[in-house]
Amino acid sequence: MRRRLAPAALAIAGALALAGCGGSDSDSGNDSGKPELSAGSAYMPQPVSDDMAAGFLTVTNKGDAADELTSVTSDVAGQVTVHKTVDGAMQEVKSLKIPAGGRLELRSGGDHLMFEQLKSKPEEGQTVSVELHFAHSDPVKVEMPVKPPTYTPTTGH
The missing domain is CATH 1.20.5 (Single alpha-helices involved in coiled-coils or other helix-helix interfaces)
Known part of the structure; x- marks a missing residue:
């Protein structure tokens, strides 16, 4: 036994x-595991329209868990929407994923922010304040310098 x-x-x-x-x-x-988010390489090309502008930046996640950019707010616009570019066409989305240990790049010709119902037209040399909101992390405030309409970054995107 x-x-x-x-x-x-x-x-x-x-x-x-x-x-x-x-x-x-x-x-x-x-x-x-938690996300550890930071934002950089932010800019807004000076808008050519009086009521709409685009914004670009990179969100870096040094944490062990993914997160999602769910919304953006700014005093300069009535609303800021998040857009994904698919096959050359932009479409508004509810969120964009930020992988663990990775980054979300919002860039010209790709995923980006749309500032709609501008309260005043941002001019080159000014700075636009935005607040990024996430599914799991605290909001992140970003200062977005307004660049020339044809500005193309050489690094960070």
Whole structure:
């Protein structure tokens, strides 16, 4: 009887150890990892329209969990919408993903912000304040310098 009990006890102990390992791995992926977001390379080309402008920036996530950009606010516009570019056509989306350990690049010709219902037309040399809102992280404030209408960044995008 001892021989049967020992293998059974070992099997149970092994199963419990594996279950414990699996449980802690699952928990650490969800609970201990957090996004660590920062924004940079921000700019707005001076708008050619009196009521609409575009904005570009990079959100970097140095954390172990993904997040999503869910909305943007700015005192310069009635609303700021988030757009994804698919096959050369832009479409408004509810959010854009920011991968763990990765970044979200909003750039000319790609995903971007649209400032609609401008309260005043931003001029080159001014700075536009925006606040980025995320699904899991605290808001991030960004100062976005207004650049010439044809400005093309050489780094960061």
